[in-house]
Amino acid sequence: MYRYDEFDQAFVKARVAEFSDQVKRRLAGELTEDQFKPLRLMNGVYLQLHAYMLRIAIPYGSLSPRQMRKLAHIARTYDKGYGHFTTRQNLQFHWPKLVDIPRILEELAEVEMHAIQTSGNCIRNVTADHFSGAAADEVADPRPYAEILRQWSSLHPEFSYLPRKFKIAVTGAARDRAAIEVHDIGLHLKKNDRGELGFAVFVGGGLGRTPMVAKKIRDFLPEEDLLTYVTAILRVYNLNGRRDNKYKARIKILVHETGTEELKAQVEKEFEELRESELKLPAADIRAIETYFAPPKLKARPEGDAVVSRAVKANPGFADWLRRNAHTHRNPDYASVTVSLKGIGEVPGDASDAQMDAIADLAEQYGNDEIRVSHEQNLILPHVARADLPAVHAALVEIGLATSNAGLITDIIACPGLDYCALANARSIPVAQEISQRFASQARQDEIGDLQIKISGCINACGHHHVGHIGILGVEKKGTELYQVTLGGSAREGSTIGEIIGRGFEPDEITDAVETIVDTYLARRESREESFLDAYRRLGPAPFKEALYGHEAKAA
Amino acid sequence: MKIVAANRLTDGETVWLGAGERWVDTIDAAHVAKDAEDEARIAAAGNAALSANIVVDVTLVDVEIVEGRILPKRLRERIRAGGPSIHPEIGKQARNAALNAA
Numbered sequence: 001m002y003r004y005d006e007f008d009q010a011f012v013k014a015r016v017a018e019f020s021d022q023v024k025r026r027l028a029g030e031l032t033e034d035q036f037k038p039l040r041l042m043n044g045v046y047l048q049l050h051a052y053m054l055r056i057a058i059p060y061g062s063l064s065p066r067q068m069r070k071l072a073h074i075a076r077t078y079d080k081g082y083g084h085f086t087t088r089q090n091l092q093f094h095w096p097k098l099v100d101i102p103r104i105l106e107e108l109a110e111v112e113m114h115a116i117q118t119s120g121n122c123i124r125n126v127t128a129d130h131f132s133g134a135a136a137d138e139v140a141d142p143r144p145y146a147e148i149l150r151q152w153s154s155l156h157p158e159f160s161y162l163p164r165k166f167k168i169a170v171t172g173a174a175r176d177r178a179a180i181e182v183h184d185i186g187l188h189l190k191k192n193d194r195g196e197l198g199f200a201v202f203v204g205g206g207l208g209r210t211p212m213v214a215k216k217i218r219d220f221l222p223e224e225d226l227l228t229y230v231t232a233i234l235r236v237y238n239l240n241g242r243r244d245n246k247y248k249a250r251i252k253i254l255v256h257e258t259g260t261e262e263l264k265a266q267v268e269k270e271f272e273e274l275r276e277s278e279l280k281l282p283a284a285d286i287r288a289i290e291t292y293f294a295p296p297k298l299k300a301r302p303e304g305d306a307v308v309s310r311a312v313k314a315n316p317g318f319a320d321w322l323r324r325n326a327h328t329h330r331n332p333d334y335a336s337v338t339v340s341l342k343g344i345g346e347v348p349g350d351a352s353d354a355q356m357d358a359i360a361d362l363a364e365q366y367g368n369d370e371i372r373v374s375h376e377q378n379l380i381l382p383h384v385a386r387a388d389l390p391a392v393h394a395a396l397v398e399i400g401l402a403t404s405n406a407g408l409i410t411d412i413i414a415c416p417g418l419d420y421c422a423l424a425n426a427r428s429i430p431v432a433q434e435i436s437q438r439f440a441s442q443a444r445q446d447e448i449g450d451l452q453i454k455i456s457g458c459i460n461a462c463g464h465h466h467v468g469h470i471g472i473l474g475v476e477k478k479g480t481e482l483y484q485v486t487l488g489g490s491a492r493e494g495s496t497i498g499e500i501i502g503r504g505f506e507p508d509e510i511t512d513a514v515e516t517i518v519d520t521y522l523a524r525r526e527s528r529e530e531s532f533l534d535a536y537r538r539l540g541p542a543p544f545k546e547a548l549y550g551h552e553a554k555a556a
Numbered sequence: 557m558k559i560v561a562a563n564r565l566t567d568g569e570t571v572w573l574g575a576g577e578r579w580v581d582t583i584d585a586a587h588v589a590k591d592a593e594d595e596a597r598i599a600a601a602g603n604a605a606l607s608a609n610i611v612v613d614v615t616l617v618d619v620e621i622v623e624g625r626i627l628p629k630r631l632r633e634r635i636r637a638g639g640p641s642i643h644p645e646i647g648k649q650a651r652n653a654a655l656n657a658a
Contacts, residue, residue, distance in 0.1 A: 027566065029609040047613055049636045050647055051568035080646050097567035347642055418632060419640035422613075427635075429642045479630060 001064055001370070002147050002292040004112045011154075012109045015116060019043045020102035027099065042122075043105070044115025048422050051095045055118040056108060060128035060146040060170070061089030061373035061380075065360035068371055070111040072356035078104050083356065085341060085349040087413060087464055088167070089127050089373040090118060094420050116154065121162045123153035123234075127169045129177045130374035133293060134336045134382040136328040140197055142172035142189045144289040145226060148281065152227050159234050163241035164249035166234070167206075179375060179491035181205045181214045182467055184251045185233060190220070197223045203233055203263070204255030207461035211497045212252040217264040223286060225271070228279040232270035236263065296368040296383055301333040304386030311390040318393050320404035320442050326389060335386050337367075338406040339379040339396060344440045345433050348414040349377035351401075358399045366392050377413055378406065408445040409453060409518070410436040413464055417457030417474060418481075424457035426474025426481035427507075431455055434511045439518075448518055451532045454489075467491035469533045470517060471498040472510065483510040487517065487544060488536045501541055502549050513548060520547040557619050558595050559586040559626065560602040561633065562611035570636050570648070571611060577601045579611060582648060583626050583637040588619060 004012070019039070026036045040046075044055040056071070063071075071091055075083050078100045079093045086092055096104060108114055117124055126146045133141040149168055153159065159166070169183040180186025186202035199221045205214030221229050233251075240258070242248045255263050312319040326335040339359060341349050351359070363371045363381055366388045372380035379401075384392055396402035405411045412435060415421065417428030432455055439445055454468030458475075465471035471486035482504040489498030505513045518532075520543055525535045536544070560573040561583075571579040572586035580586065589595040595616065602614035618629040628634050639647015 026609075032609075033565075033606065033612050047563055047568060049632070050570055050639060051563070095568075099566050418635055419642050424632075426631075427641060429640075433642065476631075481631065 001062055002059070002143075002289075008112070009109075012112070012114050012116075015043075015114065016102065016105045016109050019105060023098060023102050038120070041119040042116070043101075044118035045096075045098070045101060046119065046422075048094065048416075048420050049418075050420065052098055052101070053420070054093045054096045054101060054104065054115060055086070056091045056093070056113060056115050057118050057125045058090050058113075058373050059150050060126055060132070060143050061130055061375070062132075062143065063371040063373065064111075065363045065369055065371065067111045067113055068356050068360040068363070070107060070113070072353040072360070074104055074107060075356065076353040082350050082352045084347075084416060085351065085373050085377050085379070087375050087377060087415070087462060088125055089130070089375055090125055091373070092416070094416070119165075120160075121164050121166075122160050123149075123156065123162075123166045123168065126150050126153070127167070127178055127183075127375060129171045129173060130372040130376075130378075130380045131177060131327055131336050131382060132172060132372075133295060134327075134329050134334075135173055135177075136330045137175055138173045138330065139190050140172050141290070141293055141295075142170040142178075142187070143293045144286060145187065145189060145199075145223070146170045147289055147292070148226065148286070149230065152230075159238065162234070162238055163243045164246070164251075166237075166251070168230070174493065176491070176493040176495075177374075179464070179467065179495070181493070181495035182207055182211075182464075182491055183214065185230060186214050187226075192220050199223070199226065201229060201233075203267075204252040204260075205495070206250050206252040207464060207466045208250070209247055209459050209461075210250075210253065211461070211466040212256060213495045213497060214252075215255060215260040217260065217267060224281045224283065225275065226281055228274045228277065229267070229271050231279055232267050232274055235270050236266045240266075296370070298331050298334055298368070298383060299385075301385040301387045304333050304389075307387045308389055311393075315390070315393075317397070317402070317404070318390060320446070321393050321396075321402055322389060323446075324404045324408060325406045326386075329383070333385055333387070334383055335389060337381040337384050337389070337392060338374070339381065339401050340403040340405055340411065341378050341401070342405055342411045342436065343400055343403045344410060345437045347429050348412050348432050351379070355399050355401060358395070359401075362392060362395055376411065378411070404442060405445060407450050407452070409439045409448050409451040410445060411452070412436060413452070413454040413468070415456050415458075415463035417455075417463075421457060423460060424474070425459075425476040426457050426483065428455040428457040428463055428472075428474060431472060431474070431483065431507070431510055435514055438511050438515060447528075448522065449528065449531055451518070452490075453514070464491065465489070466497045467495060468498060469536070470514060472514075475504065477504070481507050483507070483513075485510075485513060485517070485548075487541060488533065490533055499541055502545055516547050517544055520544050557621070558589045558598070558616045559583070559619050559628075560598045560614060561586075561617045561636065562602060562605065562614045565609055565612055573598050573602055573605075577605075579605065582652065583628075586619075586626055588621070588626060 188200040201218035202214035367381035414432040418424040456463035486498030574580035638649040
């Protein structure tokens with residue numbers, strides 16, 4: 001993992017001191033709320049319905065056991081004993097007191113963490129494939145580049161007051177697990193014919209009020225030009241992005257209104273001017289950052305196959321978990337484990353302080369000291385010997401985190417919604433919980449197969465509903481909650497935005513509606529091999545519309 | 557009918573303007589303005605408390621009286637008054653339940 005150098009450490013400490021002073025002045029009445037609000041937002045402090053909220057950056061979702069224990073300690077000491085992992089691979093505490101936040105930030109700085117740029121119109125936490133450095137299908141580890149982008153974008157003076165927030169995601173595999181096509185910039189790390197590393201560059205993706213899939217403006221950008229090209233994109237956006245209308249201020253609108261070809265020409269022109277500047281990355285610098293992400297020295301554990309096959313026979317629960325929650329590692333003796341934060345009926349993405357401590361222990365004992373947060377709101381142990389999988393599974397059973405549902409219908413993404421969020425119009429979490437309970441049966445989930453449900457409590461789409469195979473958007477209508485359903489969305493390579501299927505559903509109808517959609521899929525699929533998304537793409541919305549609303553048309 | 561809701565500056569806790577322009581931490585103790593004049597008065601008191609750095613995010617909330625208790629019309633404000641609907645064991649609802657049980 002990346003370790004802070006002296007510069008990083010001094011920079012974070014200085015920021016803690018600065019914000020502590022700002023909090024002190026606010027509490028003394030020397031700063032008004034209007035003056036303080038932009039300052040607190042720059043430090044990840046929001047105000048929600050019941051309390052302040054502190055959003056902590058987890059760069060590209062990578063955590064050490066020591067950092068995880070610190071998060072557990074903060075949850076226990078300053079909050080209500082839990083934290084919420086988000087779709088941006090960050091962590092939110094929902095109950096911190098303003099008076100405690102300077103101390104919390106001091107504690108975070110002790111473990112090389114902070115809350116800088118987790119809010120505001122700046123470049124936010126750079127996200128990456130949660131299996132980075134471990135996946136068998138990876139061309140190269142995207143984290144060194146994510147780290148270079150993090151260092152470059154931290155308090156970047158030119159890009160601290162952009163027209164709107166700006167999100168960058170990086171993947172190092174053709175199978176996109178980082179949703180790069182729905183980010184402001186998506187980077188796909190790959191090799192060209194000569195074996196050199198570079199990026200396919202996507203621009204102008206995003207969800208929210210106006211969902212758009214990003215456009216590819218470069219098929220291969222040499223790695224040395226990463227910062228130059230990204231700077232060129234940011235400059236074009238900073239200059240031309242709309243500051244007159246908050247809802248049209250993201251780069252996706254600029255790309256849409258300018259046209260991809262014209263925007264690309266503007267970026268290339270800026271790039272040509274910058275190309276030989278100090279932004280060009282020397283190969284030695286890239287390789288130096290890469291050393292922080294050197295693969296762990298994994299011992300040969302050839303007994304894995306025998307151990308796993310014995311455990312599969314002895315324990316059907318382990319067999320289910322292995323099938324869903326163990327991902328193929330580049331080393332055949334190892335696997336990457338998804339620790340599901342989606343227990344049946346639980347709050348998606350929440351983990352208690354005790355669970356966080358236990359995960360830290362597991363990462364130390366079996367996981368080569370690495371933990372990841374996925375944008376799907378689960379935790380990952382990227383390097384576990386297959387021979388240790390039964391022990392890890394047993395330990396996860398003990399702490400209630402062994403649900404065998406990675407990628408299944410109960411592995412639901414949900415934003416905090418109206419239970420916490422001041423922007424929300426409807427609740428998300430109770431809908432997720434009810435759907436999870438309805439489809440609790442492991443056999444039924446396995447029969448349905450891969451199916452992603454994503455739920456947002458307002459149009460800002462933190463729950464990524466537009467790219468859910470089944471997306472659910474909560475709205476407020478005549479003072480009550482109503483849920484709109486979209487079908488056919490996907491955040492994988494070749495992303496698609498889901499289509500609204502028809503009128504919305506009341507809170508007591510939405511789970512039935514999901515079940516109707518699922519039953520329609522099961523009845524119409526060609527075989528078990530045809531996933532929900534494939535079947536929807538083949539069938540189109542008609543049979544689902546008919547199943548959901550047909551009886552109404554007949555009655556009318 | 558309206559009440560004034562806000563969050564306390566120091567810890568963010570949801571509070572309401574009560575009798576004697578004191579900030580109270582249960583909605584049951586909020587002062588209900590029943591006419592336009594009283595609404596203007598409590599709104600002014602809320603803004604004064606914002607200026608005095610006692611509270612933030614001051615809002616006027618539409619309420620009705622149901623079975624003798626103050627009930628906000630919007631779900632958002634009802635959740636704000638109780639706590640997250642998914643966690644009956646935390647927030648004001650837990651405190652109120654403990655008080656009722658005692």
